[in-house]
Amino acid sequence: MAGSKCTRLSGALVKQLLDTVDSVLFDCDGVIWRGDQAVPGAAEVINLLKENGKKVFFVTNNSTKTRKMYADKMARMGFNVTEDEVFGTAYCSAVYLKTVCKLDGKVYLIGSNALKQELEAVGIQQTGVGPDHISGGQIDWANVPLDPEVKAVLVGFDEHFSYMKMNRALQYLTQPGCLFVGTNTDTRLPLEGGKAVPGTGCLLRAVETAAQRQAQTVGKPNHFMFDCVASRFGLDRSRCLMVGDRLDTDIMLGSNCGLKTLLTLTGVSTVADAEAHQKSGSAERQGMVPDYYVESIADLLPALQG
Amino acid sequence: MAGALGFKGCQKIRGPQIRNLLEAKEFFLFDCDGVIWHGEDAITGAPNVVNSLIRHGKYVFFVTNNCTRPRENYVSKFYRLGFTDVMQEQIFSSSYCSALYLRDVAKVQGKVFVIGCEGMRKELRDAGVPFVEEVDAPDATIYNCALAPDVKAVLVGHDDTLTFLKLAKASCYLRDPDCLFLATDNDPWHPLSGGRILPGSGCLTAALEVASGRKATVIGKPSRFMFECISSQFSGVDPAQCLMVGDRLETDMLFGSNCGLDTMLTLTGVSQMEEAQEYRDSELSHKQRLVPDYVVDTIADFLPAFEELD
Helix, strand or coil: CCCCCCEECCCHHHHHHHHCCCEEEECCECCCEECCEECCCHHHHHHHHHHCCCEEEEEECCCCCCHHHHHHHHHHCCCCCCHHHEEEHHHHHHHHHHHHCCCCCEEEEECCHHHHHHHHHCCCCEECCCCCCCCCCHHHHHCCCCCCCEEEEEECCCCCCCHHHHHHHHHHHCCCCCEEEECCCCCEEEEECCEEEECHHHHHHHHHHHHCCCCEECCCCCCHHHHHHHHHHCCCHHHEEEEECCHHHHHHHHHHCCCEEEEECCCCCCHHHHHHHHHCCCHHHHCCCCCEEECCHHHHHHHHHC | CCCCCCCCCCEECCHHHHHHHHHHCCEEEECCECCCEECCEECCCHHHHHHHHHHCCCEEEEEECCCCCCHHHHHHHHHHCCCCCCCHHHEEEHHHHHHHHHHHHCCCCCEEEEECCHHHHHHHHHHCCCECCCCCCCCCCCCCCCCCCCEEEEEECCCCCCCHHHHHHHHHHCCCCCCEEEECCCCCEEECCCCCEEECHHHHHHHHHHHHCCCCEECCCCCCHHHHHHHHHCCCCCHHHEEEEECCHHHHHHHHHHHCCEEEEECCCCCCHHHHHHHHHCCCHHHHCCCCCEEECCHHHHHHHHHHHC
């Protein structure tokens, strides 16, 4: 297992790998697009993979879009994709609460409208979405009225994050039996225009610190996202390839689920990062070493076009 | 860790033992919330204790992680609650000490970006430390907002007007490794009367640590810095002659240990006797540092000892 990892994928090796694989799972940010810009050649790669009889899925930790919003974005960019091939954490968190937690009650939501919509689509009501400004004094904050039907706190990406939201989440979480779920722990959003934008991981850590409690997280590298795809489409792990740009989420998910893994260098992680994990003595870090890497997924084109 | 009078850790003491302690120590450091007052109510007997200590010629200092008031507001509060002999010089709050750190230790050249409250800004102003004053437009986002060019430190504390944009701006500033990262304190939550709690500065500090991948320099307890502030302003403060009295094991007792002070837990606040005993019974040396030398039910237990001293 150790020796043949982190190999540059090129030439004949590409077709060899693709022949051992029936399904390809792609991360989105930093892999097929960067913000609103498609990675050159990405649409062709996706479409050709499908023409070659491969199943293609998208697995993203981003909780700000519903599956439909993703499908629409992809259509605009020329990707031939249907809604049910997309697995974002908004959708998967709703599924998680419904099928794993078997939640019977409402959710206090720190998150986006998309997350609200995915919850409602599986029949879960929420409270809390949108701006929430402070008013009154400390006694008022500690005694905010709590909806007695709320049985879980869910934290996703929220541009309206505020002290008051953190406070409400804390008050709910001090109630016995209240569930605590986070969509993902990514520390930063993909960089846009050189600015660093704090990710859901920051907001989640703030709430975890107040409540002195760890949330159950749904997103990569937790295997739940893969379980969602696999259970819906009956996948054979040994014939799946996970393609991503982050070693600690995408590649780790692949390793956790026994998939083949391919790092693309159009996003966050570098080959040096991968080699550092490989050379470390740590068994845990080996899960972040990809089987293969490419400069960009466009590197798969010659094998697909040939 | 045995106390100066030979007691084992975590001993509840009364009467004669307290009197001996009062005679042995010159400097008394008190936390505030949960020790001398609960919100706007003085703990019964506490004003009498503090005033008696001062009358007996002891040095009394107040060391609090609460960054929401400037010191002059604390003086008013002390007076209002009956602690009539307390002067501003005796009060060491995390916001005051953060300003001192920025001005005298870091000697920051440039502005401070503050995620905090008016109490913090007032202390910075009083210390002559410049900070970013701009107010964000309601529709500003991290993508279209301007960043100040001369930010050399980020200071995070209690901020009930927190916005995502402030977190985002702070993360941008912290990408410069020469930009300092300071936190008033790391307290995850604060108790209010009635058993309720509120999120503390520790939450925002943690969020920024995750965003930046950096660890904050924490000014407040259990860091030693506030004790260093006291020692630099008052001569002859000998740790062996100090007693730190607090209600929170993870901040007050650890602070005392870190500074080489004897420690006393009072049970009128956050931590319970059982928690202290758990730390005492643990095999881990870092947990031993949270064990108090002495325990009292309330600092009012000092009062009989004064009667005997008089």
